[in-house]
Amino acid sequence: MIEMKELRKAYTTGKVEFEALKGIDLSIKHSEMVAVVGPSGSGKSTLMNIIGCLDVPTSGEYRLEDDPVNEMTSNQLADIRNKKIGFVFQAFNLLPYATAYENIEVPLLFARVSGKKRRERVNELLARVGLADKAGNKPTEMSGGEMQRTAIARSLANDPDLILADEPTGNLDSKSGGEIVKIFHELWSAGKTVIIITHDMNIAEQAQRIIRLKDGLVEGNGNLA
Amino acid sequence: MNLATIYNIFIRDFRKQKKRITLTLVALAWGTISIMLLLGFGEGLHQQLSINRKGMGEGIVILWAGSTSLPYKGLPKGRELAFTADDIDYLKASMPELAEVGGEYSRWGVEVRHGNSVVSEHVTGITPNYETMRNHIPEMGSRMVNELDMQQKRRVAFLGDELKNRLFGDEDAIGKQIFIRGLPFTVIGVMQHKMQMSSYSGHDLNKVSIPLTTFEAVFGHRYLNNIIYVPTDLNNMAAIERRIYEVFSAKMRFDPDDDRAISVWDTVAGSREFTNILFGIKLFLGIIGGLTLLIAGVGVANIMYVSIKERTREIGIKMAVGGRKSYILAQFLIEAFIITFVGGFGGMAVSYILTEGFQRIPIESDVLDFMGRPTISLEIGLVVIGILGIMGLVSGLFPAMKAASVSPVESLRYE
């Protein structure tokens, strides 16, 4: 599903150039569950953003389902983010003025799903993450766990094959975190490809494979027994 | 690009962000209203001042006969000079460069009576061209003294509007009789109300004007109080003035260099100063208007800009979940246009209603005579809306464009 070769990403701040990814070779198959771990600043988020088509690499190759992402237009990338990838952030990134229902609806609007189908789909997703009774709540009226479940529901809106989560439990207490991890596990069981960045080894050990990053390079690529 | 999608997203967010949008709308409307009213009242004042200065007459020069201060051809100095009615025709015949020449007799404290109302007022004997030269404009359905009145020395009277009210109240005066010094006169006209800022013999609104010839017959005056003229070419005043001295020097026998022999009031010179004052007022209003516009523009831009941090994240989120750049920009553009349209034209409508309301206030007051009626100008309104709209658009759309052009990660990280 994902193929990366010699992938590099450099950030330029002022005149200083900093290379966050220094040549990543990576291959992730369909229906895998992968945990990405590594010390802070090792390039995990940078890698995840590139996988999620939220950012572009400086050099190297990235193929998503055999399509070269490097060569895509911004509209094609937008459509991929809309339909093929669900991204869950540590900071939730919900629209602050919109309710849970409306936040989940956004990707469906961009996908031009008709009004009736939209309603059905949003309600289905709300039920799935256990938020049927919070449909009308805005982010400020929800707990962290509820916000993250809303964000997960939104990431699933157009039924993507690939779910990416960048420290999804980082801002949550362990109980809510546990619920969130459970959902990802269910998604994987249902056949989705799931990639989670985490600091929590308990979470990482639930994955099939752990990818370790250090200083912008993949350190280990072992399979869990 | 799918219009339904744009519409759906737009409507949804528009309803959700009422506070910010209302604030922007109000700022834009407020800016428009304050500038429109400022310039509207300014324009009214300007127009009114222009009208008022014409109250006494436009481009006229007034001549009074004085006394000599130089000996001339054996005649001693200190001789009193005077104009007679003949001098009007003499001047007109001698100087083709004068478009109109007129003159008047004056008498103060004359008893004027209608029914039980008796007043002691100023009566003038005038030439018919006072209608245009001195703005003795008759009200609808009445007339000024004419040539026939002059020839036949008719006992007809043209009343200043205030004097008419004092004598007749609300009653119609035209065709009625009044008694001047006990002699019956027919009222042929009432002067249209005018604001008169300058005068040389009292304001016209309390005068009775009768034909020059009738005045001579009734009061037996031999000497005119003054002559007035309007030159054909207003740019040649000094040369014309010189000619006046020469022309009268021969007839009345005084040294043409004796500037005490005739005194001249050239209202055109004063009028030039007045034009400068008017221009000054316009300039002042323009500057204040410009500054107000700037403040309003900064206000609109500020609101737009303050919300940019929030909106940049909003754009980042929308792009992250699959919003195309064109959808996002279209949404911002529509929003900016609606805000500009509703706020700007709403403000213009409110200004219009306010000024119309002001004009309907049924008060007859001297203050209003000076202030005039505020006039809303569509052009100014459009310019104001245009400038405010562009400022709002630029301050709102450019950051949005930037946010939509970089990668979603960058917009999400924006602080």
Ligand SMILES: Nc1ncnc2c1ncn2[C@@H]1O[C@H](COP(=O)(O)OP(=O)(O)O)[C@@H](O)[C@H]1O
């Ligand atoms: N936008 C950016 N500009 C400059 N440097 C960045 C930017 N984003 C990340 N970095 C740097 O790149 C390195 C990797 O960052 P990141 O991928 O966020 O690490 P992690 O998620 O593993 O903590 C860090 O040293 C970070 O400071």
Ligand SMILES: [Mg+2]
């Ligand atoms: Mg990170």
